[in-house]
Amino acid sequence: MLEIFKAHLAKFIVIDEAAFEGILKYFKTTSVAKKENLLEEGQICRYHYFVLNGILRKFFVNEKGVEQTTEFAIENWWLTDNIAYEHKLVTSFYIQAVEKTDLLYISQENQEKLLMEFPVMERYFRYVYQRAYAAAQMRVKYLFSLSKEEFYRDLSRKYPEFVQRVPQYLIASFLGFTPEYLSEIRKKLID
Numbered sequence: 001m002l003e004i005f006k007a008h009l010a011k012f013i014v015i016d017e018a019a020f021e022g023i024l025k026y027f028k029t030t031s032v033a034k035k036e037n038l039l040e041e042g043q044i045c046r047y048h049y050f051v052l053n054g055i056l057r058k059f060f061v062n063e064k065g066v067e068q069t070t071e072f073a074i075e076n077w078w079l080t081d082n083i084a085y086e087h088k089l090v091t092s093f094y095i096q097a098v099e100k101t102d103l104l105y106i107s108q109e110n111q112e113k114l115l116m117e118f119p120v121m122e123r124y125f126r127y128v129y130q131r132a133y134a135a136a137q138m139r140v141k142y143l144f145s146l147s148k149e150e151f152y153r154d155l156s157r158k159y160p161e162f163v164q165r166v167p168q169y170l171i172a173s174f175l176g177f178t179p180e181y182l183s184e185i186r187k188k189l190i191d
Contacts, residue, residue, distance in 0.1 A: 001029075004052050005104055008076045012127045013120045023121065026114040027104045032097040039095040045084035047105040051075050054101025057170060060093050069173040072098070074162060078128055098166055148177050149185050156189075 006020055015023070029052075032038060039045055041061065049056060051073045058071040058079055070093070073079035084091040085108055106114070115122050142151050152175055156163045163171060172182040 001052050001102060002104075004076065005050065008050075009124060012124045015118075015120060019118060019120075023114065023118055026110040027106050029102070029104055031100065031102050034097055034099050037094055037096045038103075039081065039091060039093065041092055041094060042090055044088055045081045045091045045093075046088070046107055048078060048080040048085055048108075048111065049073070049095065050078050050104040050106075052102040052104060054103075055098035055165060056095055056101060056103075057098050057174075058093050058095050059173065067094075067173055068176075069170055072162070072166065072170075072174065074165075078132070098170065143176070148175060148181070149188070151175055152182065152185050153189065 002024065005024075009015060009020070009023075027050075032054075038047070038049060038056070053075060056073040056079045057069050058073075058081065059067045059069040062068050071079060079095060081091040081093045081095070083089065084093075088108060111125075115125075142154065146154065152171070155171070155175070168182055168186075169179040172179045175182070
């Protein structure tokens with residue numbers, strides 16, 4: 001399973017086996033069950049999670065008591081509440097497993113130690129954050145420029161496996177509409 005992380009690192013940086021073993025010392029692994037929360041509103045966000053296998057989602061509960069999904073993380077993606085993690089603050093988000101998920105995770109303290117011992121990891125995390133920021137920019141653009149139907153169609157076209165794996169009510173939550181409206185859109189696309 002750790003070979004997944006090694007292959008992911010190799011996309012961005014060059015490290016040898018000894019360095020990889022040293023890097024792993026700063027991480028812990030865990031498996032979480034479907035619908036298990038890793039983080040809950042009101043807790044201090046202590047970890048940054050890397051998905052080896054499975055899917056995580058980040059969400060908050062709005063003023064109407066409805067869960068609003070803001071991000072997903074599939075294999076080879078990272079997920080945390082960045083502001084709360086970086087500043088050791090209480091979070092207003094939840095992070096939950098969408099399906100059984102295997103993870104690597106690192107604390108903010110260990111990440112700082114990792115970066116001191118392996119400066120090449122600064123480069124790695126820079127690439128990771130740049131990609132995450134670019135994805136967030138595109139999501140905002142889609143929210144403002146595409147109709148809800150176009151947004152769903154684009155998501156389905158670009159990430160068909162993802163759309164098949166994630167329950168439709170969570171896709172609807174991510175796109176900002178009700179599961180019933182998503183059913184109508186899907187029906188139109190099939191007809």
